[in-house]
Amino acid sequence: MGYFSCNAESAIATCDPYNWDSYRKRRKNENRIKTKTKPIKIREFSYTELVKATDAFSAETFLGKGSHGIVYKASLSQGKLIAAVKKTTHQINFCNSYNTNCATVPPADNEIEILSRVQHPRLVNLLGFCVDSTDSKLLVVEYMPNGSLYDLLHSSSRPPGWTRRVRFALQTAKAVQALHSSNPPVIHRDIKSSNVLIDENWKARLGDFGLALRGHVEDVRVKCTPPAGTLGYLDPGYLVPGDLSAKSDVFSFGILLLEIISGRNAIDVNYSPPSIVDWAVPLIKRGDFGAIFDNRVASMPDLAVIRNLAVLAARCVRSTAEKRPGMAEVVEGLKIVSKRIHAPPIWNHFRRRVWRVEEVDLVGDTSEEVVNANVNKTVRVGSRRNSKVSSVSSVEYGNETIGLVGDRVIRSKSIGSFGEIKMGSDYFKRKPGWVAVKKPAVKLGKSRSMGVLRSPRLVHYNKRGFVFEFGTVSDQVDNDVATMPKLLIGLDEKLEQKMQEKPLVSN
Numbered sequence: 001m002g003y004f005s006c007n008a009e010s011a012i013a014t015c016d017p018y019n020w021d022s023y024r025k026r027r028k029n030e031n032r033i034k035t036k037t038k039p040i041k042i043r044e045f046s047y048t049e050l051v052k053a054t055d056a057f058s059a060e061t062f063l064g065k066g067s068h069g070i071v072y073k074a075s076l077s078q079g080k081l082i083a084a085v086k087k088t089t090h091q092i093n094f095c096n097s098y099n100t101n102c103a104t105v106p107p108a109d110n111e112i113e114i115l116s117r118v119q120h121p122r123l124v125n126l127l128g129f130c131v132d133s134t135d136s137k138l139l140v141v142e143y144m145p146n147g148s149l150y151d152l153l154h155s156s157s158r159p160p161g162w163t164r165r166v167r168f169a170l171q172t173a174k175a176v177q178a179l180h181s182s183n184p185p186v187i188h189r190d191i192k193s194s195n196v197l198i199d200e201n202w203k204a205r206l207g208d209f210g211l212a213l214r215g216h217v218e219d220v221r222v223k224c225t226p227p228a229g230t231l232g233y234l235d236p237g238y239l240v241p242g243d244l245s246a247k248s249d250v251f252s253f254g255i256l257l258l259e260i261i262s263g264r265n266a267i268d269v270n271y272s273p274p275s276i277v278d279w280a281v282p283l284i285k286r287g288d289f290g291a292i293f294d295n296r297v298a299s300m301p302d303l304a305v306i307r308n309l310a311v312l313a314a315r316c317v318r319s320t321a322e323k324r325p326g327m328a329e330v331v332e333g334l335k336i337v338s339k340r341i342h343a344p345p346i347w348n349h350f351r352r353r354v355w356r357v358e359e360v361d362l363v364g365d366t367s368e369e370v371v372n373a374n375v376n377k378t379v380r381v382g383s384r385r386n387s388k389v390s391s392v393s394s395v396e397y398g399n400e401t402i403g404l405v406g407d408r409v410i411r412s413k414s415i416g417s418f419g420e421i422k423m424g425s426d427y428f429k430r431k432p433g434w435v436a437v438k439k440p441a442v443k444l445g446k447s448r449s450m451g452v453l454r455s456p457r458l459v460h461y462n463k464r465g466f467v468f469e470f471g472t473v474s475d476q477v478d479n480d481v482a483t484m485p486k487l488l489i490g491l492d493e494k495l496e497q498k499m500q501e502k503p504l505v506s507n
């Protein structure tokens with residue numbers, strides 16, 4: 001990045017967050033226009049074409065088996081089109097639109113009916129279908145070469161990092177939102193990690209519409225189709241057909257989000273309790289977010305990311321459907337998290353103030369006091385250009401001034417070891433249990449304003465012995481920036497206290 005190799009002043013100019021944002025948005029829009037595909041024309045394939053394309057449904061082309069059928073890889077149009085062919089083996093009960101008697105409809109017919117009307121870049125779209133000699137239909141859908149999210153989370157030797165996980169969650173949420181906002185709406189009814197497939201660009205796509213229902217909740221078809229879904233993801237309030245609403249998908253999405261966060265299965269007997277909701281929600285209510293985060297990923301995201309993801313997931317799995325957020329709100333919440341996780345490191349801390357205010361909406365249940373604390377907080381720091389680290393002596397938190405800047409904060413000039421940063425002892429007196437721990441050097445860059453710094457990480461051991469990292473001074477070195485983590489840690493400490501006083505999630 002430009003700012004690593006230039007001096008601090010010019011670094012500010014190049015990395016202006018607003019320009020950075022608009023630049024990114026412009027690039028994104030340009031790419032979107034470039035990659036915007038025409039609507040897919042659904043084709044009817046002949047059975048012989050599919051037999052040839054799948055080597056007569058050979059073991060070599062076998063992709064996987066689900067509860068309703070088998071999936072094969074097909075090479076069509078002289079190898080120009082790689083697709084997945086789904087052969088269904090089971091029937092599903094659906095209600096007929098014209099009378100209230102339930103009829104068995106093959107999931108393929110249901111998928112064709114829905115996917116021929118709904119197309120979206122975040123869905124595994126329908127390319128065509130085929131009717132075999134027994135009059136059953138085979139589905140031809142977009143091929144997803146990178147497996148399923150389930151495989152990535154549970155069977156991969158290198159589970160995805162937080163940036164990728166948040167991206168997958170947001171992409172899936174957008175897919176569900178697109179379904180819910182189509183007219184008439186589509187309720188997927190089977191959102192789960194094995195139905196989230198990863199495309200060639202490593203983007204998540206929602207697939208498997210075998211159980212999906214298209215129609216308004218008052219429509220006969222929706223109202224009388226028996227409940228269905230996958231155990232562990234199924235909304236506990238969806239017991240009779242009339243209970244179905246888009247909020248049932250929100251529940252399943254919440255389970256998926258907990259699975260993404262924790263890396264554990266929706267139902268797992270190795271945990272107590274085995275249900276992911278019963279296990280995670282009490283921990284989230286206690287503010288023990290770290291206990292549910294997948295510890296196979298080496299570095300933890302920052303506290304706000306952890307908290308927002310966990311609270312959002314907990315809100316989605318509330319037992320009362322009306323209290324769950326809509327998918328549009330979930331998408332917005334994940335966008336905030338995604339922005340934060342994607343921002344260039346230096347801006348994470350500048351943007352934090354803005355985001356904190358945005359987060360309030362996301363958290364929803366946060367008490368008014370915490371909201372005020374967020375809004376009222378002010379930072380008094382010298383200008384980046386003029387002030388030296390040592391000249392910044394205090395920061396304000398509401399009416400209160402907290403934490404003196406460390407006795408010695410070292411500004412790096414070149415690669416090397418700078419010993420340890422000592423934080424003002426006053427600060428540490430504020431809460432017993434806070435300790436400074438030496439961590440290995442963190443390499444930031446070679447420029448004047450960045451460098452290699454050996455710093456203490458600030459960690460907090462909670463009652464269960466979990467080490468929660470609240471910030472690291474080594475994230476930034478320059479004058480005013482170096483004071484920020486301390487301020488933020490102070491805020492997080494206060495927020496954590498507040499959250500423990502008043503649980504964020506209540507059913």
Ligand SMILES: Nc1ncnc2c1ncn2[C@@H]1O[C@H](COP(=O)(O)OP(=O)(O)OP(=O)(O)O)[C@@H](O)[C@H]1O
Pocket residue numbers: 063064065066067068069070071084124141142143144145147148190194195197207208
């Ligand atoms: N479009 C696709 N591209 C590549 N692989 C696919 C595609 N669709 C499905 N698969 C693979 O085939 C397997 C079976 O998929 P399918 O959707 O039939 O079942 P499932 O989602 O695993 O389980 P269930 O039927 O219980 O929902 C999946 O595990 C997936 O890896």
